[in-house]
Amino acid sequence: MDRQIITSPRVTPMRSGVNHAVKAGGFVFVTGVTPFRGAERMAATIDKGDLVAQVRQVMTNMQAILEEAGTSLEKAVKMNVALTDMGRYAEFDATFKTFFKDGNYPARQTTESVRLAHPDFLVSIDCIAVA
Template identity: 35%
Template sequence: MKEVIRTEAAPAPVGPYNQAIAATGKMIFLAGQISLNPKTGEIVGVGDITQQTKQVMTNLEAVLAAAGATWENVVKTTVFLTDLPNFAAMNQVYAQYFNEATAPARACVEVPRLPKDVLVEIECIAMID
């Protein structure tokens, strides 16, 4: 279902992601998640990139589970940060959810603003049978 693509002819990944993933099956496109607590509707970890990233990953995991998927099914993520110096702290949390050898492909970009003025938003694509 998921095959890691690697080549020495392109730069090696500098984090928990791979250069490319070949995938077969049914595609699931997860909307970007921010650090909203689903029960209260309040932002978790105001001003704290670590707490916000943990909540984002919790929210993504809930949507994956509802689709019958796990982190192993994720083939691509996009991370949006309002301040690129938060990359290392976000990446430390993000890395806890993926095996580095089979991690999905990933893009990370800085944006001027995110909904509700959060620090991070992450979206992903997963494949299931």
């Protein structure tokens, strides 16, 4: 099976030993996308404390990664969401749904994760999409 590494120049480069995504077997597997804004790691910013802004940035970054792989959010089949505060689920969900046509949502699991990879992250989302 062929395997293609996907990196978007519009998304902050990964610091850990992962890539933005890997395309294989007719799918794109996107690493947990973070709310960093900016294509340069040292200049990247984050909207501290603002869940809605962070969800929007995560989904914007996700779109850029999927587009780089030749697909889109419309072809997302499964997402895993990590929220630092499940008490803000409704706020998260309302923002998340704006990125999809009504009813065309991927399968999704949302869990609470007290600590994410950066102390200012409130959300991280990974994705599997049809290539």
